[in-house]
Amino acid sequence: MNSISKYFSGLFTGIKSLIYGMSVTWKELWTKKVTQQYPENRKTLVISERWRSELTMPHDENNEHACTACGICEMNCPNGTIKVTPKFIETEDGKKKKILDTYQWDLGMCTFCNLCVLTCPSDAIQFRNTFENAVFTRGKLVQQLNQEGSKLREKKKEIPPKSPEGGLKD
Amino acid sequence: MILNYAQPLEVSNLTSWLDTFLRSGLPNFWVLFIEFVLVGALLLAAYAIIALILIYAERKITAFFQARFGPNRVGKWGLLQSVADMIKILLKEIIRINRSDRFLFFAAPFFMIVASVLTFGAIAFGKGLHAIDFNVGVLYVSAVSSLGIIGVLLAGWSSNNKYAMIGAMRSGAQFVSYELSAGFALMTIVVLSGTMQFSEMIEKQQYCWNIFNGHISSMVAFVIYLISGHAETNRGPFDLPEAESELTAGYHTEYSGLQFGFYYLAEYLNMFIIASIATVVFLGGYLPIQVHGWDGFNQAMNYIPTYVWFFGKTGVLIFLSLWVRWSFPRLRIDQLLNLEWKYLLPINLVNILIMVILVMTGLTLTDLFPGLF
Amino acid sequence: MAEKIIFYILAVLMAVFSVMAVTSKRIIRSATYLLFVLLGTAGLYLLLNYNYLFAVQIAVYAGGIMVLFIMAILLTNKPGEKVRTELPVRRAIAGVTAFAGLAFCAHVIYYNINRVSELVTQSEITPQFLGHTMMGTDKYQYLLPFETISILLLACIVGAIMIARKR
Numbered sequence: 001m002n003s004i005s006k007y008f009s010g011l012f013t014g015i016k017s018l019i020y021g022m023s024v025t026w027k028e029l030w031t032k033k034v035t036q037q038y039p040e041n042r043k044t045l046v047i048s049e050r051w052r053s054e055l056t057m058p059h060d061e062n063n064e065h066a067c068t069a070c071g072i073c074e075m076n077c078p079n080g081t082i083k084v085t086p087k088f089i090e091t092e093d094g095k096k097k098k099i100l101d102t103y104q105w106d107l108g109m110c111t112f113c114n115l116c117v118l119t120c121p122s123d124a125i126q127f128r129n130t131f132e133n134a135v136f137t138r139g140k141l142v143q144q145l146n147q148e149g150s151k152l153r154e155k156k157k158e159i160p161p162k163s164p165e166g167g168l169k170d
Numbered sequence: 171m172i173l174n175y176a177q178p179l180e181v182s183n184l185t186s187w188l189d190t191f192l193r194s195g196l197p198n199f200w201v202l203f204i205e206f207v208l209v210g211a212l213l214l215a216a217y218a219i220i221a222l223i224l225i226y227a228e229r230k231i232t233a234f235f236q237a238r239f240g241p242n243r244v245g246k247w248g249l250l251q252s253v254a255d256m257i258k259i260l261l262k263e264i265i266r267i268n269r270s271d272r273f274l275f276f277a278a279p280f281f282m283i284v285a286s287v288l289t290f291g292a293i294a295f296g297k298g299l300h301a302i303d304f305n306v307g308v309l310y311v312s313a314v315s316s317l318g319i320i321g322v323l324l325a326g327w328s329s330n331n332k333y334a335m336i337g338a339m340r341s342g343a344q345f346v347s348y349e350l351s352a353g354f355a356l357m358t359i360v361v362l363s364g365t366m367q368f369s370e371m372i373e374k375q376q377y378c379w380n381i382f383n384g385h386i387s388s389m390v391a392f393v394i395y396l397i398s399g400h401a402e403t404n405r406g407p408f409d410l411p412e413a414e415s416e417l418t419a420g421y422h423t424e425y426s427g428l429q430f431g432f433y434y435l436a437e438y439l440n441m442f443i444i445a446s447i448a449t450v451v452f453l454g455g456y457l458p459i460q461v462h463g464w465d466g467f468n469q470a471m472n473y474i475p476t477y478v479w480f481f482g483k484t485g486v487l488i489f490l491s492l493w494v495r496w497s498f499p500r501l502r503i504d505q506l507l508n509l510e511w512k513y514l515l516p517i518n519l520v521n522i523l524i525m526v527i528l529v530m531t532g533l534t535l536t537d538l539f540p541g542l543f
Numbered sequence: 544m545a546e547k548i549i550f551y552i553l554a555v556l557m558a559v560f561s562v563m564a565v566t567s568k569r570i571i572r573s574a575t576y577l578l579f580v581l582l583g584t585a586g587l588y589l590l591l592n593y594n595y596l597f598a599v600q601i602a603v604y605a606g607g608i609m610v611l612f613i614m615a616i617l618l619t620n621k622p623g624e625k626v627r628t629e630l631p632v633r634r635a636i637a638g639v640t641a642f643a644g645l646a647f648c649a650h651v652i653y654y655n656i657n658r659v660s661e662l663v664t665q666s667e668i669t670p671q672f673l674g675h676t677m678m679g680t681d682k683y684q685y686l687l688p689f690e691t692i693s694i695l696l697l698a699c700i701v702g703a704i705m706i707a708r709k710r
Contacts, residue, residue: 011513018498025235025497035239274575306670309598316606323613327571335617342614349606372584409646412638 010099049109052112052127055082055105057145065146067124073116080111082125083118098153107133173459180475184297209301212398217290217439224438225252227485228492234486235496259434262427267330270424274328279425279432281321286436286443288314296456296477307368308360309404311447313352315402318436319345322421325433337420340410340503347510348401348408354518355395356442358387358525359451362534372455377462379454383535387525392452394521396490399444401506403437406495410503445487449480453487549590557583568625571616578609595670 036045059065069086087101103125117126125145133143192201194383226241226249241248267275292311294300304310324337363371371380381388401408404420417423419524422433449455456476460468461481501509528534557580564576581604588597629637680686 007512022495025493028237029235029493031237033234033239034237037239072316204544268569271569271572277575298572304594304598306595306598309595309602309670313598313602313606316602320611320613321604323610323617324571327613327617339614339617342610346610416698 047129047131049129050078051129051131052114053131054107054128054133055116055125055145056128057103057108057125059147059150060153063147063150065100065107065124065150066122067103067146068122068152069098069103070121072119072121073125076115076119078113078115079109079111081106081111100146103145104142105145106142108138131164172215175222180297181477182296185298211258213287213291213301215231216295217287218435220442221435221438222252222256224488225255225434227488228438229454231489231492232496235492236333256431259431260428264427264429265424267424270330271328274324275424276429278321278325278328279429281324282318282436283321283432285314285317285321286439288317289443290439292368293443294372294450294455294480295446296475296480299370299456299477303367303369304308305365305367307371308356308366308451312356313439315443316345316349318440325425326421329421331424333419334421334423337417337423340417341404341421342411343503344404347403347507348398351394351398351510351514351518352402354515354522355398356447356451358391358518358522359384361479361522361525361529362388368450368455372450372457375454376457377460378536379452382451384525384528387521387528387534388452391523391525393446394518395448395452396487398510398514399448400491400494401510403440403444405437407498407501408506410500410506415500421495441488441491442484445491446480446484448487449483453483455483456528546590550587553583553586553590570619570626571613574609574612574616577612578605581605581609593668595668595673 038045057065057067067084067111069084071084071086073085074082083102083104083106085101085104086098088096088098089099112127132142189205192204211391229251230240230248241251244250244254265273289311292303292307292314294303302310319375320343322345323338326334326336326341329335359371359380360366362380363374365371365374371453375383381392384391400406410417422430425433456479457467458471458474458476458479460471532538554568560576564573564580567573567576581600585597585600585605585706588600628634630696638648676684677689678684
């Protein structure tokens with residue numbers, strides 16, 4: 001008797017659940033399409049602010065950046081993507097000082113792990129969401145992030161507004 | 171009857187005109203010959219065109235169920251996508267498989283497509299658009315459609331590939347099981363309408379479709395027929411012969427080009443055939459909706475040509491099949507056979523008994539309300 | 544005219560495929576050739592306007608028994624292997640048996656060929672008539688044999704279940 005009632009209850013609960021499932025898909029049929037038709041919708045395309053696709057070094061209007069060439073980002077990069085080349089100059093008061101010469105970043109090697117940005121003590125670099133990075137040769141993937149003739153921002157200036165990535169201080 | 175109303179858009183006007191035209195100038199033999207060739211060519215053309223439309227419709231509806239757009243690049247709304255796919259498949263190389271049984275390997279797709287086309291011929295598309303009308307039509311359809319499984323089994327074996335082999339064996343077990351249920355569901359309606367001929371069956375459903383005429387029993391038979399038909403075509407939740415995750419593509423893994431195209435075509439057309447047989451048997455075939463006494467309404471309905479009614483009803487059933495397909499997860503092989511042998515078949519047997527009682531005791535709707543239906 | 548052409552095509556096909564079915568070295572090919580022969584037979588029925596018999600021939604033989612054959616063959620150990628040639632004695636016995644069968648069939652056909660015309664001229668049997676004959680209890684009706692066979696089949700099914708469930 002038990003098995004018979006089990007058979008019929010199983011049958012009817014099965015039918016009920018099937019109908020419920022079909023009602024769910026029926027509602028799904030009329031939902032808005034989520035497909036992004038990419039090349040056509042470039043104008044309206046919304047890429048999340050936090051999307052990491054290109055490492056940049058923000059420069060202000062005086063062509064100054066915040067990189068002290070400390071090399072922490074280079075040390076923290078798991079792939080050896082970043083290459084910081086410092087150079088030594090003599091300041092007016094006769095001290096030797098290490099400043100940034102070139103800051104090279106290889107997009108082809110980067111895994112976009114964000115460790116460099118997190119560990120940078122002076123928030124000199126940040127990731128941007130410009131994702132159209134395709135180029136024709138691998139050599140072009142290696143980019144120099146510091147602009148020509150740029151120099152280190154003076155200490156007394158107030159710290160520029162931080163990137164949405166946040167730093168270690170947060 | 172239906173002939174009392176004007177039907178200006180009907181194809182039967184054209185066909186009868188062609189027949190009288192041919193008979194006026196030619197001996198009987200040549201008239202028949204020309205008409206046979208014409209009917210054959212038209213059926214094959216319809217087969218291909220319906221397959222193309224179905225593939226497009228399936229891809230679109232599938233996309234809508236998944237909140238996508240579906241094909242929308244080739245032509246307006248992607249209308250030419252399936253044509254492009256067809257051209258691609260025709261141009262592809264037919265690959266020879268090493269150490270396969272070549273004769274059977276080449277013969278297998280033909281079994282599939284021939285069975286499908288033979289069944290396709292028995293469908294009444296509209297008034298006067300009915301190629302094969304045996305007095306044992308229902309039996310003919312279930313007999314001929316069972317030939318396709320031989321193509322599947324031979325394909326699986328001759329491919330010299332274990333995935334294909336396992337897929338073919340699963341498909342064989344599934345098809346043989348569900349063929350039984352489909353046959354019984356059709357037999358239920360044969361009991362109700364008292365004929366196996368499709369044209370007679372349609373004529374009898376003018377005011378009351380079979381699905382309403384036999385109320386409970388017919389509804390159950392309809393649902394069972396749809397489920398088992400769905401399983402026979404290896405689609406939807408029952409597509410485990412070609413379960414991609416475990417069997418690559420099942421029995422047609424090794425096929426390419428036109429041969430794969432045959433299987434593809436036959437699969438889609440079988441979906442159409444199942445839907446159209448369900449239309450003919452349960453939903454009144456090509457007949458428009460008619461109500462006793464509402465002459466104006468009947469007249470208006472009759473202005474819509476019968477083939478539109480047929481394709482409309484079939485389209486609804488095909489949509490239902492796609493809806494089911496995208497609602498439920500794939501069954502396991504033991505669940506599949508359980509469903510057939512422990513649920514559908516016993517229910518079916520009881521159902522056919524109930525139908526016999528309904529017909530014998532005069533409890534069908536036409537018997538209960540003779541003026542209404 | 545057209546019927547004759549179709550008949551000869553079917554006859555040649557059936558004869559060729561019968562021979563191929565017995566001479567083929569691979570058992571699965573034999574099964575396929577046999578299927579063609581059965582389909583040819585169905586075609587002959589269709590030519591005679593025996594629609595019911597045609598449908599039953601395809602449903603039972605082509606769709607049912609051949610599918611079972613092929614599935615059974617696929618489940619055997621090595622379905623693709625070529626059958627070995629038998630010993631001369633066995634071949635001789637097989638040849639004699641085949642010849643005896645041929646002689647028997649030829650005898651039956653030869654002495655009944657004149658009666659074929661009267662058998663064929665019967666009008667087509669409707670499925671209704673067939674059903675009533677199958678289920679009737681009058682003279683020349685078949686309810687008893689039908690039920691006997693169904694009991695036999697039931698016994699077979701029960702036996703199969705017993706064998707399958709043996710622990």
